[in-house]
Amino acid sequence: MGGLLLSTGINFYLNKRYNMTCTTRNLPNEKSVKLHSQITCPACAHQKVEVMPTDACQWFYECEGCHTVLKPKAGDCCVYCSYGTIPCPPIQSGQACC
Numbered sequence: 001m002g003g004l005l006l007s008t009g010i011n012f013y014l015n016k017r018y019n020m021t022c023t024t025r026n027l028p029n030e031k032s033v034k035l036h037s038q039i040t041c042p043a044c045a046h047q048k049v050e051v052m053p054t055d056a057c058q059w060f061y062e063c064e065g066c067h068t069v070l071k072p073k074a075g076d077c078c079v080y081c082s083y084g085t086i087p088c089p090p091i092q093s094g095q096a097c098c
């Protein structure tokens with residue numbers, strides 16, 4: 001009797017721990033990261049949705065409308081942070097940028 005109660009208690013404890021571990025592991029930042037950002041050209045206001053690279057920051061972006069080569073503003077890590085609707089993946093997931 002006593003042993004059954006004890007093992008039930010241990011199972012409950014293990015399940016609880018497992019679930020907690022599982023929940024933590026199921027919160028990867030990559031899943032909530034959006035990869036499409038709409039860039040607005042500061043020179044001609046041309047807008048285009050671009051797919052951001054997840055492994056690198058994009059420093060230069062040539063506008064399709066006026067062919068101005070955009071560069072990040074001071075303090076921003078890439079053109080998406082400066083001109084896009086959504087900042088780049090490393091910033092979204094709270095990491096220091098590359």
Ligand SMILES: [Zn+2]
Pocket residue numbers: 041042043044045046063064065066067068
């Ligand atoms: Zn432009």
